[in-house]
Amino acid sequence: MNTLNKIDSTKLADNLFLPDFCQVYTVFLGVILTELLAFVLTLAPLSKIGYDWKYVKADLMTDLALISLFMQWITLISMGLLCLLRRWLCRLGNLLAGFFSYLLILVVTGLVSELAYQLVISPVESLMIAPVASRQLFFWRNLGMSALLSAIVLRYFYMQYLWKQETEATAYARLQALQARIRPHFLFNSMNTIASLIRFQPQQAEQAVIDFAEIFRASLIEAKNSVTLQEELQWCQQYLHIEKLRLAERLHLIWQIDSLPKDAILPPLCLQPLVENAIYHGIQPLLTGGTVEITGQFDGSQIKLSISNPMPEIPSTYQGQQMAQQNIQQRLHYFYGAQASLAIQTIANTYQVSLIFPYHNHYDENTYRR
Known part of the structure; x- marks a missing residue:
């Protein structure tokens, strides 16, 4: 009370x-x-x-x-x-x-x-x-x-x-519009994957529907609300489960996030679009596939989340990756101002995007947005 x-x-x-x-x-x-x-x-x-x-x-x-x-x-x-x-x-x-x-x-x-x-x-x-x-x-x-x-x-x-x-x-209004954006190709790919599993692998199809529903629900969360890092990572895992069904052995995953505080808060759907970019621009164009590596570092005050993927020899002409990065950078700035940033590195044919934001387990607009 x-x-x-x-x-x-x-x-x-x-x-x-x-x-x-x-x-x-x-x-x-x-x-x-x-x-x-x-x-x-x-x-x-x-x-x-x-x-x-x-x-x-x-x-x-x-x-x-x-x-x-x-x-x-x-x-x-x-x-x-x-x-x-x-x-x-x-x-x-x-x-x-x-x-x-x-x-x-x-x-x-x-x-x-x-x-x-x-x-x-x-x-x-x-x-x-x-x-x-x-x-x-x-x-x-x-x-x-x-x-x-x-x-x-x-x-x-x-x-x-x-x-x-x-x-x-x-x-x-701008933040809500940015967060509500779901890419059509992910929607179509997910529906096609689920349709192909319904007849021969109904249990996997059911799980894929549940995972897709959770991701869709996340996009409807109030834009001003914050979510925990645990929830954000769970959405990424659910998304990757759907993509794993579609790409099979072409997709390999490496998780190194044990050191991260799972109660840290951040804007919803900051990590999943970057993972989606890594697959769409890094794994899907390669016939043999590749590895998406998600790593985390925590120094007691700041959290750094990095997503790495291989770069194809012929880069995609689709510019959605840049749009997603700008989307996330704007939402991080809305929440944390200059305390948060998004960094991009290209190292030895590997594309890496890093989210850097302060560790807080509750959100105070008057404190963080400066």
């Missing part, structure tokens, strides 16, 4: 246009931007009469410190409250959450302004003949500036949210 509640909270948070003010990066960025604005407000009056180098030398740094302290208090208190109220804001929806956040920032600005006036400006006024600043002017000036800046910032957050939603929707 706790896990379900956590998942629901995460989904709600993803639908909120406000950034997560509980994250250190967001707080740091807010502090930096506030300090830059404090510099602007401190330097702006220098263009007015009465501000000269004497003021710069004597009072500029003092004014900058006071303005920075005042603005940082507003920023930090506002971000702290928005962090504490994030779960509640998620349930309000973006419109009400934005309206409440706007009012919250204005209230914080008003309270900090009143406190600053009582603690700083009022004691200074009592020591001078002329008042330093009108209390109402000080209050409404700060409130007006806060209203304008808050509206701009919240509008920026909302536009950024819409852009992110559109980008992810486009990427997801």
Whole structure:
């Protein structure tokens, strides 16, 4: 039940246009931007009469410190409250959450302004003949500036949210289309193999149908979901079982994957299309067949999966292999960003494709996609 509640909270948070003010990066960025604005407000009056180098030398740094302290208090208190109220804001929806956040920032600005006036400006006024600043002017000036800046910032957050939603929707649609692609020649070859076995070897035909159904089911998995390396290897074995029935003694297999952690996660159908390429472009054109070697290496943090196949003297003119590699590379990048890669090597008439990706036994989009 706790896990379900956590998942629901995460989904709600993803639908909120406000950034997560509980994250250190967001707080740091807010502090930096506030300090830059404090510099602007401190330097702006220098263009007015009465501000000269004497003021710069004597009072500029003092004014900058006071303005920075005042603005940082507003920023930090506002971000702290928005962090504490994030779960509640998620349930309000973006419109009400934005309206409440706007009012919250204005209230914080008003309270900090009143406190600053009582603690700083009022004691200074009592020591001078002329008042330093009108209390109402000080209050409404700060409130007006806060209203304008808050509206701009919240509008920026909302536009950024819409852009992110559109980008992810486009990427997801493209990812789903890439994953759903099943080659027609594999479908036809599998059906022909099964048809030839039904009459004379019904048990093998039945197993081939089960294997084909599992591979087809894998292509229908939600594109955002991840699968374990154990599942990916099982699909490869089921695919190879079908191809073994078709190619018989022309296909030889070598597996060296005992050192790999089977609970590692990766995008679905990353390995099977590469194995299919190895057979279609490396084994099938050769009259005597050849060997497909699948090896794995694990150094404790990264996994390297390699598929090797012989190269025919006359290469195939079909360019599907390149398309499959681009497909997989894009899906790896979608999941892991720069942490994953696809490498290609040609060594002594042997074609080798390697998948390199980080070892994780759970998927966190905010952690890995950077």
